[in-house]
Amino acid sequence: MRWLKLGKNFVYPDYKPQWPRDVPYKLVEVDASIDIDFNERKINGMATNRFRLIQNISTISLDAVDMNIRRVYVDGTPAKYNYDGKVLEVSLGSERAKDTVIGVSVEYEVYKPRKGVWFSPINSDQPAKQVWTQGQPEDTRYWLVTYDYPNFKASVTLTITVPEWAYVIANGKLLEKKRTQNKTLWKWRLNEAIPTYLIAFAAGEFSYKEKRIGNLPLIYVVPKGREEDIPRSFSNTPKIIQFFEEYTGVKFPYPKYAQVCVSEFVAGGMENASITILTDQTLHDEKAHIDFSSDPLVSHELAHQWFGDLVTCKDWSNLWLNEGFATLFEALWRRKNLGENEFIYELIKMLDTYISEYSSEYSRPIAMRIYGYPDELFDAHSYPKAALVIWTLHNIIGEENFRKSINVYLNRFKNNVADTEDFRKVVEEVTGIQLDWFFEQFIYNAGHPSLSFKYKWNLDEKMLEITIEQKQKEDSLETYFLPLEIMIISKDYEIKKNINLKEKRRTLYVKLREKPLAVCLDPNFKIFKELTYDLGVEELLGIVRYCKALYPRILAVRKIAEKGGARTVRELYRYLLDEKEFWGYRSEIAKAMAKIGGDTALKTLLESLDKVKHPKVRRAIVTSLGSFRSEDVGKKLTTVLKNKEESYYVRANAATSIAKSKYSGAFKVLKEALTYPSHADVIKRTVLEALGILGTDEALEEIIKYTSDKESVWVIVSAIKALGYFRPTREILDILREKAKNPHPKVRATVLSAIKINLDPKLLPIVNILKNDIAGSIVRNARDVESKITKFMEKGEEYRKLREEIERLREEERRLAERIDRLETKGI
Incomplete structure (x- = not known):
């Protein structure tokens, strides 16, 4: 057995081990003053970085990308330097002794930066309304001359000058705010040391509200006009802070906590110390609040204040x-x-x-x-x-x-x-x-344990035989050591067995008075693994009926879906309708019915739409109905899509399923739905992809309209992805080529998503553009897509025939399921 598994398909031949950056000095303080020009989209700055020397040295290197370096000083004295557009090498004038603290000050200008700091709207030459940062992983160097790597942490002072109308918030405490001519100067200071990727600010047209939890100020910053949405998104912030403090035993580590919602944010959220920057898409109205919550995003970024900010990798x-x-x-x-x-x-x-x-x-x-x-x-x-x-x-x-x-x-x-x-x-x-x-x-090896679990009852000996087998693939370890719990459920009692699995295959024998109703492995999902039930339908239904824990029941439902049958549909239907059952479990049942297929499953799902109230379960039902090609499905889902009483997300999922159902009136219905208002344009965005699935010429014509720069970046992204469902015509190629050069990384990344759907070799020149992208994630994705297209070209005809065969088999499977379903319904 090999004890080093590096995995599969991650490492390219030119990749090398990346070790922590090693320099003979340590960054201890950053003090920067910047003047933001919203009209010209530029920053004029003076950054002072203070270093403690670890060795005797005569030069220091700073990260600074695409800047105009004007002057450099060492401890206030003009200094010589070399600059190659990425690294600024500063001469200290003479060799400086170990343990000396020196200050390197750089006067510089940044014009229309490509990363690190963003002027919004991003794809525009018009004056910006907002300016905000995104430094992770190593992008602070695009707006601030500094040492930009996570292994050193420094205290931070940011002095930011903006037009009078602009609001500014940054790391730490506000020390000073004053007017200077027609501008306002804001000075923020964070004494606690942080890595430079967490140095952050947001400036522009914002409104804010301030609350407190004890002595900790909580500041909520949103685009003007969105003030009423603050409570729906952020009301749990104090409770989350209290919970994390209690759980870790460590108080919130910074002097304030601000959450800033910005337009066109390039991520979901970023945990900059004391100032989390978030997408404004998390702000939502009362209708969206039915089945949308900001809590996952809010709690994730808040947790980072301890894990990532207080202690950094x-x-x-x-x-x-x-x-x-x-x-x-x-x-x-x-x-x-x-x-x-x-x-x-x-x-x-x-x-x-x-x-x-x-x-x-x-x-x-x-x-x-x-x-x-x-x-x-x-x-x-x-x-x-x-x-x-x-x-x-x-x-x-x-x-x-x-x-x-x-x-x-x-x-x-x-x-x-x-x-x-x-x-x-x-x-x-x-x-x-x-x-x-x-x-x-x-942690140090790739892959994961993959377990097969089965049991059988020996009636003569009244013996339960349980077998657990490790079946992980070659990129994983051959065997894992796993402490596991087995729950045996009988009519009058439950027995818990604890085992330490270290063998490839382990069989246990348990003497019982009677056949158990159900047997569950790791019922409370305590151990990371992939688990497959190698059980018959009756054993699986036993777990559904008698196991109290959610995890085994969901695994059982998923396995039942592979086995099918009208009887199992009827058995599961009562759980789908039961409003007392957990919504996630009911959603899994809806998904299982889609996989089972057949007339009974279809009828059951259609009936459930008239009975089920929980919006998240309804989302699962309308999504599952998309697995059936039926006029009745299309008509039923059209009523859902048009119904303003439904949640935004139920209506959006209905749009996708209408397209998949091949409903004859789909295009007309979907085109109308493009006008429906919704949270974050979720209906419009989903409809665009649904039009892509529809795949007609008139659908393409409609999609192309929404690739215009007049649309929001999120609508453009959805339209681009929808283009991936069509054969790449000259017009589509031109659009994708243009969008591959869009300044917003989400747009460029989605070009690759569209190409990944299609895999047409004609798209390779566009992939090659993105292989040279400024964003490392896009470069990686482009290389992966190129590899997929290359394999597709090598096996093009074989792939085409395989796809056709798969479609034929699916259709046969569907028809067979319907025949079996009819027979079971008749009791034959």
């Missing part, structure tokens, strides 16, 4: 220490606020997200040094997989030990950096448990 290979913890704590708040089922369902969705990336893209170790760009590591391995691994650690060492470990870790490394080994040593110190095996299995 030493380099990007240790990113999971930031993102894994934030993702888990987001889920822990969900449990605190909404209950255990919400938490477990969130864990299940985390696993689904990771498995999707693992199956369709690549696998890699969570702690991975071999990469091309830091951006590549912001993936499902660093977020949900890492969160599930941390949750597994929590369950192995216990809640009390886990919380103690977190407390020691945060206090020991506060205002500093840490790596995986630092964290491991803290946990071992607190618990007295040696955990090398755990970190080797789950």
